[in-house]
Amino acid sequence: MKRVIVGTAGHIDHGKTSLVKALTGVDADRLKEEKERGITIDIGFADLTVGDTHFGFVDVPGHERFVKNMLAGAHGIDLVMLVVAADESVMPQTREHFDICRLLEVKSGLVVITKADLVDEEFLQLVESEVAEFVAGSFLEGAPVLRVSSRSGAGVDELKKTLAMLASKVQERDDAAVARLPIDRVFTIKGFGTVVTGTLIAGRIRAGDELEVLPSAGRRSRARGLQVHGKSTTEAFAGERTAVNLQGIDLDEVERGQTLAPAGRLRASSMLDVRLQLLKSAPRSLRTRSRVRLHIGTAEVLARVVLLGQSELAAGAECFAQLRLESQTLALPGDHFIIRSYSPAVTIGGGTVVDALPQKHRLREAAQAASQLEKLAAAHLAANDAERIALLVEMAGEHGMSHAEIAARSGSPDEAIKRAADAMTRTRRAIAASSNPLLLVERSAFEELAKRVRALLKEFHQKSPLESGMGREEIREKIFAHLPPEIFRAVVTQLVERNEVAAEKDLLRLASHRIALSAEEQAAKDHMAALFATAGLQPMSLEEAIAKAGPQFGIDAARAQRFAQMLINSGELVRVAELIFHRSALDGLRQTLQKFKAEHGAKLDVGAFKDLTGISRKYAIPLLEYLDRQRVTRRAGDAREIL
């Protein structure tokens, strides 16, 4: 079954609601006030099945004061029935509604000349030629123009056939996309609680799904029940008029303008980067920072238009702009919107969202921002998800982009994100700093970080030629403090893999770095190593060794300290608590212990260890603990077991 949403459009009293009733038998005017006054105030709904097409009708008010309501219905339509009364022809809201359909890029539709029973043939032909002229050059040029009388029913069957024909060419909506339902009505049903309705513009919703109302302070809920066109169902698909019974949400927590979406996936925003078009019929050009009414989905939000790269937009022209909203709304790239002047409220333009979660653009960066948006918009037009995601990752620079951020900003489903990430890492356009959860960093930004690490190390080695390396933590703080820790780890890993940097314990150094010692320094260092080698297991503190080794070779304590550190870093000396032993002494100890085990068995108490090594109890304990850590011995009660 194909699902198609048909919207009416046209001037007040031109017979839109009567036409929907003639087609479906349903009076879409549901409010008491509407029935009393004989006009439509808010959007109304009806449905009809023709062949294998299920039509959902959204009937809109024609009154100029209710264009705001009309917009809440017009955002989700596939097909428009532009209604023109035969006795009045094209009128102001015919024009305004039609402008709106064009700005929203409604793809298809037809013109219905209603009240055909009220005029003669000659007049009808006149109206038809006016209509043809009116739609010339638009998406309705050459579209069917039908004469109908809702009163007599003449032409209604023909209209149904034409709708079915047009519906067969409507592009199906994407069921695999992330679900979004812009809310247009909210009410309660006794015993069930809060129900929201809207046109499901993308994806699908199943009963039991965890959903979120956006914008709101993270209010989550479950779809307790679902109805499509008034019938209960377990699943609703894109293109269906859908009612969702929300568990645990009060009536006053939701309103028209919010959107229902899967919990935790999308984010509301207070800025939108857009491609903006000003209508030719706009009364004046649009100055940057003008305050406008933004209509997007079912929402109306006040906003300032910051034009990028120009101070004024002429009627009929277009440019990129940043909309700064006075309250948040949910939007995604590709969404269409309408702007109306603040006062009087008149439709002046519209366009498409290019980036729904942008940075604030400063004046001097406007040109650069516009060129980025140009690329994003092109990728969007080409329906190239991978390119779109790659551009977003590029824009994120050294900060990289996590899966959650990509999901919220692109609106793409997981599949598409995965495909894009695979392509980017395969072609080395981006580096996955982490793969689960995904964190992508664009390559040149990543390389720039690597370059900074190399430069920092180079500077460090120049300043401190005797140090074997710079502390990891210090490097992280100097370059990566504002970035996710995964990025630091990934940059270091890359540098090590490429043999550009060597990592030793907590130190990093350029792989090419060699400590250049003078002959005296080398002699002092060797002497110090020899002192510890001679001392064997007799404890000697670093201070003692420095005192002995340094003066003899005319080397001060600070340098001697560094030699000791170098010896420790290279593993020639080993630090055990506050003691230092030469590696040969510890190797000898291992052998002694193995010999002891062969002769006396594996059990060893502290007393025996003291006898064996000649070490005092004070030092025996830390040494034994060291051996435990080295898996040479294992603690067994008060004693040790030699492994």
Ligand SMILES: Nc1nc2c(ncn2[C@@H]2O[C@H](COP(=O)(O)OP(=O)(O)OP(=O)(O)O)[C@@H](O)[C@H]2O)c(=O)[nH]1
């Ligand atoms: N003679 C005749 N009258 C019609 C026809 N269609 C509608 N009308 C009358 O025109 C008036 C307005 O019709 P509606 O269907 O309410 O017009 P509408 O376009 O929905 O008006 P709004 O929603 O307020 O913009 C009503 O009195 C209808 O009975 C028609 O085909 N022939």
Ligand SMILES: [Mg+2]
């Ligand atoms: Mg009406």
